[in-house]
Amino acid sequence: MWTASLPPFVVFFAFALLAPLLKGKLKVLLLLAPLWGGFNLYMTHAEAGGLTWQIGDLVLQLYHVDKLSLLFGYLFHIAAFIALIYSLHVKDHTQQVCGLLYAGSALGAVFAGDLLTVFMFWELLAITSAFLIWARRTPEAIRAANRYVVIQVVSGVLLLAGAIMLYQQTGSLKLDYVGLDGSASWLIFIALGIKCGFPFLHTWLTDAYPLATPTGTLYLSAFTTKVAIYLLARMFPGEPLLIYIGAAMTCFPIFYAVIENDLRKVLAYSLINQLGFMVCGIGIGTALALNGAVAHAFNDVIFKGLLFMTMGAVLTRVGHVNGSHLGGLYKTMPRTTVFCLVGAASISAFPLFSGFVSKSMVMAALLEQDQIIIWLMLLFASAGVFHHAGIKIPFFAFFAHDSGLRPKEAPVNMQVAMGLAAVLCIAIGVNPQWLYQLLPWKLDYTPYDLTHTLTQIQLLFFSALAFVWLNKQGLYPPELRSVNLDAEWFYRKLLPKSGRKVVAMASRVRDEGRQLGTSVSEQLEQREKPAPTGTVTIITRRMAWVFIAMMLLALTSLIF
Known part of the structure; x- marks a missing residue:
């Protein structure tokens, strides 16, 4: 059934019911969920379609389409397609069922037209994603998942309380601009801040993501925080407080990522850092900044997912991702190494890679608004990203000292998923217009001008020089077994x-x-x-x- 009125989450929920019945090679049929849903979405036009549900006098809009929701809809279908390929070898049906339900819940949230519908999918996001952490079945993962559920449910309660108060004040639950002008909006703001990883509200992320299964971490990195970014862009664009929150988010994770030994936890800190760029762009509120924020969200799902996939492949073959006990893996995992380098170049915003064409939009928007101090903070954060994600991850995992480990290359399906993500990272970097034409607001921006390109190349060059010098002098923080308490x-x-x-x-x-x-x-x-x-x-x-x-x-x- 190809119909514009069919909500995308319905397709994913239907295939989630089918997933336990598919075994062996028949699991490939699960790929029909994002393919079917994606094609159906492609045939949908902005402002078209709609599905309502009436409860007494209350009318809920389960399906609302505009250019902003379409962008995130395309993104989540791509992410789900790659994640399903990556997990084809997994025999645990729980992960595939919950992965489909999780992706469907994210789609339900971004196509919701009212706050009560958002709340229902908000809580579904929490419950379905927790199973991807529980599925690791270690005592640490179980504790982290329990804590994760509590915090996510609290976020949902705050969202519901804010929605009820807002309804009492305005008589409407429509999902639209709110702004920080009352207790109701502050409750919603805090609820989104929890899921977005605001400072002091972020520890659930760095605690749970590294302890999920390899497949689970890939799903987690794609959906929960990006749904929060979507809602911030819709409800709080141009809120000045977000500029300062976003700037703080870009900077503080760098220090913890540099000294962290668990490389998946390094990527969890890096995820908060990248979210900071998006939050800052939403706070600026201009068309260029908002487009930069949502474009960077699009790119981050792909290149951060690629990095999580490479570390997931290492975890699958080696059994851990501690930098102190890795090194030399390029000898037997050459393709995974190349994919990791592509992801590292993308997150570091190398020219001709996807991160460059979106992160520079936020930086340019800051200069347009004369936010020089915030611009310098984000410039520092960009150099830090190159250190901990662009250099540290591939260097300590695949090069550095020879650990003597000789694991097999990643399973074929994992390689295919990583290859697709790597191709997208390069394709978007080479031809950014493919992404720019999907952006919701009017855009007149050229990423590859002389100023942007030279500035970024200089930043990357001197950051690499600093890493080499610090490493040669023995001043770079060593990879040690440790626990970072953070907040x-x-x-x-x-x-x-x-x-x-x-x-x-x-x-x-x-x-x-x-x-x-x-x-x-x-x-x-x-x-x-x-x-x-x-x-x-x-x-x-x-x-x-x-x-x-x-x-x-x-x-x-x-x-x-």
Whole structure:
């Protein structure tokens, strides 16, 4: 059935029901889901189609199409197609079923026309993606998945609360511009910030993504955070606060990525870094910046997915991705090495690779708005990306010292998936108009002018020179077995101390309350005057502080 009114998520959900019945080579039939859905979407025109569902007086729009949702629709179909090819060798049906449901939920969210429909798919995203972490079946992965679910569900609750409050204020649930002008919009903003990995709300990402299965991490890198980027672009474009949040997101992960030993965790930090460029572009709010943000989201799914696939191939063949115990893998995994280099060049924004044609749009938009300090921060972040993702990942995994490991090349289906992503990285970099023509806002931009190209080449050259010099001098942080607490320090150190103080204060209040109760009872029996108000005032004040402290602790625990 080729119909413009068929929501894309229906196709994916239908094939998810079929997936457990397909075994062996019949799993190839799962590729029909993104092919069918993608062709159906291609036949759909912007502002066309629509599907509503009425619940009492409330009308939900399950399917709304415009140029912004179409762009992310195409992206998610491409990502799902590559991920399904990558997972064909996997015998665990759970991963393939949940992968299809997860991709379908992402599509449902970006084609939703109202906030309540977004909420339903928002929570489906959380539940279906968690199974891709649980599927690793290690104690660490199970704990990470449990925590992941709690945080994702809290994000959904905040989104629902904000949507209800917004409906009470405006009488509408339409998915449109909101802006930060009230408590309802702030709740929605925080909900999106959790899923987008805002600073101090990002630890679920760096905790869970490296512990998922190789296939699971590929799916995770493509959908959850990009749905949040889509909603930020639709609901909060031009919000100045996002400029500063995005700039912080580009910079702080660099320091942790440089010293991290687990190379998939390095990529998780790198994912936050790239999200920062998108958030910053949305905050600027001009047509060039918004186009740059969503174009970079498109490219990031492909080149970050490619890097996660290469590390997933290493994990499949070696059993770990610790940089301290890898090296020399290019000898027996040459194709995976080449694919990794393509992904590294793309994320580093080398000219003629996809990252260059989108990241430079955000940088140019900052200069147009005279945001020189933010531009310098993003320039620093770009150099940092080249260090930790462009050089560190391929160098320590495939070159560096010879670890003596001689694993087989990745399975054929993995190589095909990596090859498709690598071709897209190069094709978009060589001919960016293929991507530019899909962008939602009017665009007049040429990436390959002399200024952009020379600036980026100089940045890459001096960044590489710095890496070589630091490495030769023994100053570059070595790959060591370690645990980076990151923002977890605040949760592990400050919260327990705050909790102990709250408990101690509550105990004092309880004791004083008992003493006061005894005193009041004696006074009542003797029919004397009530207790002095000063004591009651002190206790009331302490109770107020206890209540405030407990509320802050509860809110922080929810975020945690």
